[in-house]
Amino acid sequence: MELKKVTNQNLWDVVKLKVRSDQKEFVADNATSLLEAYATQNEGGKVETFALYEKDTLVGFAMINFNVSIWEGAPKVARNNYCLWRLMIDQRYQDQALGIDALVCLIRYIKSMPLGRGKKLYLSYVPSNVAAEQLYKAAGFVPNGEKIGEEIVLVLDLEK
Structure with a gap:
């Protein structure tokens, strides 16, 4: 798995990636995500977007941020963390263990502290998204008791 920045060269291919219809309630489409990243950067936030490649084939999209904690409802863990x-992962490439490969790659990248020094990596998921819950917990994420709306927050210690 390889992380490549989203650029003008791959932007529209990233926008075309789609999840299965039964997953659309769990994740924003990539155009919306890219717009949110752009707006957050314009407000001084630290955000990076990635096209995920497996052997030169675009298979997914990821987005990270650091210390973006100024929005209403932000969990406490957001402050000074990733x-x-x-x-x-695009619907054509699911069920091939690419989600875990991408997650391992992203964690390795984040541990290099590209946007600032943080101790934790957090994420949130919709409780009915059992596949996401299993993926994140298998990678070592644990609940910290916080929620973002109805979504459950999971945290990974980056210092281990």
Whole structure:
């Protein structure tokens, strides 16, 4: 798995990636995610977007941020920590263990502290998204008791 920044060269291919119809309630489409990243950067937030490639084939999209904690409802863990804001694998490439490969790659990248020094990586998921819950918990994420709306917050210690 390889992380490549979203650029003008791959932007529209990233926008075309889609999850299965039964997953649309769990993750924003990539155009919305890219717009949110752009707006957050314009407000001084630290955000990076990635096209996920497996052997030169675009298979997914991911977005991270650091210390973006100024929005209403932000969990306490957001302050001075990393967030895996989005992770999706295109419907054509699901059920091939690419989600875990992408997650391992992203965690390794985040541990290099590209946007600032943080101790935790957090994310949130919709409780009915059992596949996401299993993926994140298998990677070592644990609940910290916080929620973002109805979504459950999971945290990974980056210092281990």
